[in-house]
Amino acid sequence: MSALLLSCFALLGLSRAQIGLPPPPSLGFSSSVRSACKPIPSTMSLCHGIGYAHMRVPNLLGHDSLREAQQQSAAWLPLVSKLCHRDTKKFLCSLFAPVCLPELSGPLSPCGGLCEAVRDGCVPVMSAFGFPWPEMFNCSRFPRGTELCIPATGEQEQRTAEEARREEALKGSVICEACSLAAEGETDVREHFCRSPYAFKMRLGSASTVGTDRQLVPTARSRILRWAGGDADRAGGGGAVAHSALWLHEGGSCTCPGLDSAQAAEEAQVKKRQAKEEGKEGSAVRGAWFLALAQAQEGRLVLTRLMRWTRGDKELKKFIRALLKQSCPELQTGRY
Structure with missing residues (x-):
């Protein structure tokens, strides 16, 4: 064959x-x-x-x-x-x-x-x-059983134990491409901003694995910085949730350090909130801010860059202002 x-x-x-x-x-x-x-x-x-x-x-x-x-x-x-x-x-x-x-x-x-x-x-x-x-x-x-046909994603022959172990080992060592910004995160986002049709300042509402990808749903506090080359006004003012979700390609089989640590913090926040409701001491952990760049692929907004912001709110506002003041030929400057 x-x-x-x-x-x-x-x-x-x-x-x-x-x-x-x-x-x-x-x-x-x-x-x-x-x-x-x-x-x-x-x-x-x-x-x-x-x-x-x-x-x-x-x-x-x-x-x-x-x-x-x-x-x-x-x-x-x-x-x-x-x-x-x-x-x-x-x-x-x-x-x-x-x-x-x-x-x-x-x-x-x-x-x-x-x-x-x-x-x-x-x-x-x-x-x-x-x-x-x-x-x-x-x-x-449509065919079933052993007949030759096109299966649903994930319906493949059973993997051997060795293949499963190898895949699990790789899963923890491979960093998703959109998350591999390392120490150059701010510089990388700044350089790619003009080339990205969509950009968001977002807080994460939920994250889940769908097939091989990860689906990220922003909160209502998130906002659009750029929408298909224009500013937030062209997006209708709906915020990042106007598109309901962002997608991390192959996110189910790779790690995203900033996202994973934020999810861990969110779990801690839930536990502290529960403890507070039970009359125990504890303070809530604020949700992390992310800067996200994306492009449209087959009806989805797929992340090309995802950076967790680890500095203060003032620095975040200053950084976003600098992004929006960049001279991009096809970009109408947005407002903060």
Whole structure:
């Protein structure tokens, strides 16, 4: 089996145990057009950046032409933007633009587990707007068990004990790229500010691991310094929470010293607050301030720089004023 095919299987999350199995049965759509591999059209926005460049036509929804597939797929862009599940785009593109591997005679279907994961995450969002889960996405139609199909993120073959130990050891030693500022933090943020479409002064409301990434939700006290090249006024005055969350790419498998220490402090704050409510002595720990730079990727704001501010409030205000006074050709200076 070619290295290209193996790399494609790895990209789609397919396990080695599945490689070599026959393609899944037909999903029930028939077409007189002969199956062919074609480049994904640049106009098919739904599947930009999906990780492969060629698709099978007809696709798994019975669309016989690239134009028809592109037109029908456009209706699902709003659902992807709702971020109801991390695999929404992966699932939809596996149907509208199924990956084309020369070694296989037909397209790969999504696994039933992938369909169910996206359905369970997105049905509440769709229902809120009056839309049901469509019959053409009926999860019972998709392969299960050992059949070759595209699984949900994380549904891979069981790792050996040695692989698990190796991964755990690496997890504690690799620093997330957005957090690797070290002693040059302020200089680094200053140098990258003009090149960053989004910038925030934020306090952390919550942090959680979603798949391989970390989701950071700012508090209402957070504010926008720059929004898509403009100042806070262009963002509508909603603060950093206007976008609801920032994402730390691969944050579930790397460390972010400033963020991790802030979370530890937050846990201590909760314990002290509980002790105070019980009549015991203790003072609350103030939440840490962060300066965050980000860029838009597939409907998310992904962090490119995250620096915890360890100096006083006056120094923070002074630093932000200096940032906003920088001469950036495309930046309209914001206010503090």
